[in-house]
Amino acid sequence: MSDVLLKVSDVSVTIPTEQGTVHAVDDATFSINKREVFSLIGESGSGKSILGQAIMRLLPPNAMFSGKVELEGMEISALSEKEMQKVRGKTVASIAQNPYLAMNPGIRVGTQVAEPMQAHLGISKEDAKSRTCRALKYFDIIPPEVREREYPFQYSGGMLQRAMVAMGTAADPELIIADEPTKGVDVLKKRNIAAIFQKVASDGCAFLLITHDVGFARAMSDRIAVNYCGQIIEIAEKEPFFKEPLHPYSQALLGAVPERGMHPIPGPSPSMIEVPEGCRFHPRCPHKTDRCLTNPPVVEINGRFVRCWMYA
Amino acid sequence: MLNEYFIRRVLYLIPVLIFISFMSFSLIYIAPGDPAEIMMTSPSGGYDEAAVEAFRIAHGLDQPFYIQYFNWLKNAAVGDFGYSYMSEQSVFETVLNAFKNTLKLSVLALAIALVIAIPFGVVSALKHNTIVDDACRFGALLGVSMPNFWQAYLMIIFFSVIVHWLPASGFGHGTDIRYMILPAAVLGTGAAAVMMRMIRSSMLDVMGKEYIQTARGKGLSEKIVIIRHALKNALVPVITVIGLSIGFLLNGSVVVETIFGWSGIGNLVVDSILSHDYMMVQGSVLFVAVIFLLINFFVDLVYVWANPEIRYDKTS
Numbered sequence: 001m002s003d004v005l006l007k008v009s010d011v012s013v014t015i016p017t018e019q020g021t022v023h024a025v026d027d028a029t030f031s032i033n034k035r036e037v038f039s040l041i042g043e044s045g046s047g048k049s050i051l052g053q054a055i056m057r058l059l060p061p062n063a064m065f066s067g068k069v070e071l072e073g074m075e076i077s078a079l080s081e082k083e084m085q086k087v088r089g090k091t092v093a094s095i096a097q098n099p100y101l102a103m104n105p106g107i108r109v110g111t112q113v114a115e116p117m118q119a120h121l122g123i124s125k126e127d128a129k130s131r132t133c134r135a136l137k138y139f140d141i142i143p144p145e146v147r148e149r150e151y152p153f154q155y156s157g158g159m160l161q162r163a164m165v166a167m168g169t170a171a172d173p174e175l176i177i178a179d180e181p182t183k184g185v186d187v188l189k190k191r192n193i194a195a196i197f198q199k200v201a202s203d204g205c206a207f208l209l210i211t212h213d214v215g216f217a218r219a220m221s222d223r224i225a226v227n228y229c230g231q232i233i234e235i236a237e238k239e240p241f242f243k244e245p246l247h248p249y250s251q252a253l254l255g256a257v258p259e260r261g262m263h264p265i266p267g268p269s270p271s272m273i274e275v276p277e278g279c280r281f282h283p284r285c286p287h288k289t290d291r292c293l294t295n296p297p298v299v300e301i302n303g304r305f306v307r308c309w310m311y312a
Numbered sequence: 313m314l315n316e317y318f319i320r321r322v323l324y325l326i327p328v329l330i331f332i333s334f335m336s337f338s339l340i341y342i343a344p345g346d347p348a349e350i351m352m353t354s355p356s357g358g359y360d361e362a363a364v365e366a367f368r369i370a371h372g373l374d375q376p377f378y379i380q381y382f383n384w385l386k387n388a389a390v391g392d393f394g395y396s397y398m399s400e401q402s403v404f405e406t407v408l409n410a411f412k413n414t415l416k417l418s419v420l421a422l423a424i425a426l427v428i429a430i431p432f433g434v435v436s437a438l439k440h441n442t443i444v445d446d447a448c449r450f451g452a453l454l455g456v457s458m459p460n461f462w463q464a465y466l467m468i469i470f471f472s473v474i475v476h477w478l479p480a481s482g483f484g485h486g487t488d489i490r491y492m493i494l495p496a497a498v499l500g501t502g503a504a505a506v507m508m509r510m511i512r513s514s515m516l517d518v519m520g521k522e523y524i525q526t527a528r529g530k531g532l533s534e535k536i537v538i539i540r541h542a543l544k545n546a547l548v549p550v551i552t553v554i555g556l557s558i559g560f561l562l563n564g565s566v567v568v569e570t571i572f573g574w575s576g577i578g579n580l581v582v583d584s585i586l587s588h589d590y591m592m593v594q595g596s597v598l599f600v601a602v603i604f605l606l607i608n609f610f611v612d613l614v615y616v617w618a619n620p621e622i623r624y625d626k627t628s
Binding site for chain 2: 056058081082085086087088089090093094096098101102103104105106107115116119120151153167171
């Protein structure tokens with residue numbers, strides 16, 4: 001068996017709205033290996049979260065999906081909703097951004113953490129309860145016997161975040177999709193989240209981190225994919241990526257982080273409805289030429305992928 | 313802390329009840345008509361002055377207003393609500409019997425209301441802005457806008473006169489359920505319409521919450537997501553409306569009870585007001601008030617149960 005856990009091929013998602021059709025994800029192709037931490041970075045509103053929802057098959061009902069998603073060799077994008085329910089939470093789980101919104105306020109935390117176990121592992125209520133306590137303890141939620149009977153509002157923010165990770169990992173998934181785990185979180189909490197994720201990753205779980213936080217992605221990831229205006233424009237191993245980003249947008253993005261002088265990227269973010277012709281970055285690109293008005297190819301260079309005419 | 317709150321709530325009931333009893337006593341006192349004359353008037357229209365005077369003295373009606381009221385209050389405080397001028401029967405027993413009848417009707421009406429409101433409210437929310445939702449909302453609009461008396465007659469015409477399924481009116485000794493169906497349906501559908509709209513909007517709100525998406529992400533079936541994760545939270549704001557409906561149902565609908573000849577508390581109050589039966593009016597008004605206050609009190613308890621954040625407020 002190959003090491004590939006998740007394979008996403010030619011996935012596109014469009015969402016019709018009153019203002020026009022949003023091209024949220026365009027032609028996304030990448031794969032994540034077992035035990036790999038893979039980050040998808042990009043600006044807010046560039047379609048990263050939609051890609052995560054597309055993998056989980058939890059898109060808004062009016063979204064149009066095309067392409068293929070394979071998980072452990074199984075084409076999950078072709079499964080029926082009923083079969084997909086057996087995959088969600090079991091093989092691939094998601095961890096949402098805001099624990100206060102993502103946990104049900106009216107249900108005890110323990111019950112919520114136990115749900116994936118009961119849904120997927122076929123274990124009794126008592127077994128699920130003791131496993132839940134062990135899981136809570138594993139993530140420093142103590143005393144677990146007391147905490148599992150409490151409600152989300154009785155938890156502190158950090159504790160609830162850990163409970164959410166306990167919930168996501170409850171049925172021992174192979175892959176966790178974490179959507180903006182560090183959004184709106186201060187530096188200390190960010191460090192805690194990184195520590196918890198690293199703990200889970202060291203247990204052998206692969207991650208798809210969806211984040212706009214370049215620093216967090218750098219600290220966590222094995223590989224990085226850069227998303228711009230619904231397209232993945234570069235995929236690379238972490239070290240070479242941060243040493244030498246290939247795509248002009250990646251270069252501009254890294255130049256915009258505080259450590260590198262905070263140089264803003266000129267020009268406004270493009271509309272997701274009327275996307276620019278050709279290369280989507282060309283209106284803001286310092287290296288643009290005439291050929292950038294046609295769609296750039298995805299070029300492979302030393303195992304890296306970049307969607308840019310400069311390397312064609 | 314919670315106990316203290318509830319004790320305070322119970323103590324508040326006392327001045328409220330005294331105020332209500334005073335208001336009802338004063339209103340009926342200043343209303344035109346003299347109970348002694350009404351009682352002592354023979355069917356032919358004449359009455360005996362001496363008998364009227366004797367009736368007044370016997371029932372304390374010759375006393376000034378405030379003495380009459382305080383006498384009543386004094387007796388009521390020890391559980392003696394007096395006897396009806398008309399039937400000479402114990403007010404308490406009469407009211408209790410009438411209430412039992414209203415209770416039967418209310419339970420059935422509430423069951424009908426919930427059985428209609430919850431599924432239709434949920435379906436309406438899940439299929440929002442589709443033809444199904446439009447149909448549900450149109451039904452709810454009909455339910456709230458049709459006056460009870462009109463709906464009652466329509467149902468009598470159809471179910472009793474045309475298809476002969478159910479009796480048009482009557483009491484059936486209070487045990488025959490066939491007599492209860494039409495009045496309960498009229499009361500229940502009216503209440504259902506309001507509840508359905510509340511459940512719909514509350515459910516729509518909850519289904520858009522992130523924790524619903526989280527629940528789906530755990531691989532739970534849509535049925536479990538809706539019932540376990542959405543419905544309970546969606547029902548919390550609806551509890552108030554359900555509680556109010558119960559209060560109104562239990563206080564008896566004058567219109568519906570009159571149309572269907574149901575001897576419930578609504579009918580009793582109207583009859584005793586018309587005959588200036590002070591004792592009966594006082595007794596039934598006070599009873600109705602107590603029921604309403606108890607229901608409100610109970611709704612608060614349910615609220616606390618349904619919303620853990622209130623339950624644990626001061627203790628954690």
